[in-house]
Amino acid sequence: MDTPNENLQRPDVAAGTPLAIELKKINKRFGPVHANKDIDLAVKRGSVHGIVGENGAGKSTLMSILYGFYHADSGEILVNGKHATIHNSSDALHLGIGMVHQHFMLVDNFTVIENVILGAEDSALLRPSVDKARRELQRLADDYGLNVPVDALIEDLSVGQQQRVEILKALYRGADTLILDEPTGVLTPAEADHLFEVLKILRDEGKTIILITHKLREIMAITDMVSVMRQGQMVETLATSSTTPEQLAELMVGRRVLLRVHKEAAHPGDVLLEVNDLVVADDAGTERLKGVSLQVRAGEILGVAGVAGNGQSELLEALAGMRVARSGTIRLNGEDVTAANEDSAAILRRNGLAHVPEDRIRMGLVTNFFEWENAILGYHEKYGSGLMLDVKAAKAEAQRHIEKFDIRPANTDLKTANFSGGNQQKIVLAREMERDPDVLIVGQPTRGVDIGAIEFIHNQIIKMRDAGKAILLVSVELDEIRSLSDRIVVLFDGHIVGQADPATADEGELGLLMAGVKTGDAHTAEAIR
Structure with missing residues (x-):
């Protein structure tokens, strides 16, 4: 663990400065890659300041320098108007800077309270630290709406609750400035909405928030100022109220970007993927799919919407041959390919099925x-x-x-x-x-991907459809589901509860279906095939 600089004192607010953080002429190289080029950034105290840019633009590198993970090759950091030297994350915390990372830094088999005090114990005797943390966590929960069961194990919490623990860790250590790196990339829409409410409360209480994201809708909804980075340089800083998503996208990419998918009407052909009465359990033995039936035809995109945890992951894994079904059948090009053994995934690949998993780190890459x-x-x-x-x-x-x-x-x-x-x-x-697969099943295709790449990926998916491929799409992004899909089915509690026409369905209708409420305009599950 990093040892804090004993001589480091949190700087008081310099007279007359409204800035919590100021970065001047920051440069950072990784070999031949110039990740940050003479970056200037000024963040007002008590504001939400967004930083946007394509992947590789240098956003996370810049914030990692501020948090002490990297050292700048040159440049200056000012905290509350005074020069600061940040050797490591402990120095940053002493200066009142906390960071919530895209991939959480939590110990899964520790409780919430154990994670919060880890590295911040008052003495070798843990009981006083635990008692103090319990009182402080209750105060933070009351003040900011960050309610989590403090004695629960991290592995038993939802992703949204784990993120609250990360925020609580930073606040417990006295963070006045909070950096959040792609905070909604793993959240459901409801969890993202709750996070935004928490951030507004933090801002109104005088905290400073730096939000790294590629989602322009979030920038417009929550930030006061927004800075745009491109290819390692800061290209513009604007008041959010004076800009538009279209302008920000163009600044990020350096060209005009289409924020909506344009596609011709689908011309579905033969059924390439067919699922009948599929029942699938998770690793704990709980049934997550309870008799699901659907078809995907050549030349169409079937979107699967639903709140995370309602069977989407198990559906993808069963279709990809990674999870054995308890009952039911899966047919690919008319052939029964229901997973039976550890070779099923390889057999499916050879027979024309490709799979983009939801979790690229755990299942997509080594x-x-x-x-x-x-x-x-x-x-x-x-x-x-x-x-x-x-x-x-x-x-x-x-x-x-x-x-x-x-x-x-x-x-x-x-x-x-x-x-x-x-x-x-x-x-x-x-x-x-x-x-060149016949069938593509894809989970969260643009998770963590920047705006320019999203446009490209969406166009590639449409091209595959137009080339006669059958595509099954799972996404928590309702805009993505609505704009890409030719048909939408909604999963709730392991059942397909209805389908909606993407040309006419709005978020309200889909939201009701995702909550298990059938609407008058949505078709029943029996009408899906």
């Missing part, structure tokens, strides 16, 4: 492998095996993916762990979409 290795993962038989692997051909394929999908950095020999989340996602998408 982050300690090089980019080129991940680019052929699951399809490596095409390039030989063992010592006979045709590395040159594999790298050439990976380089083609990099160029087509604009994966950054453009380095096939870089370990995948060193790519941003959005670029990791593009590695997975390129690998699966470029195999």
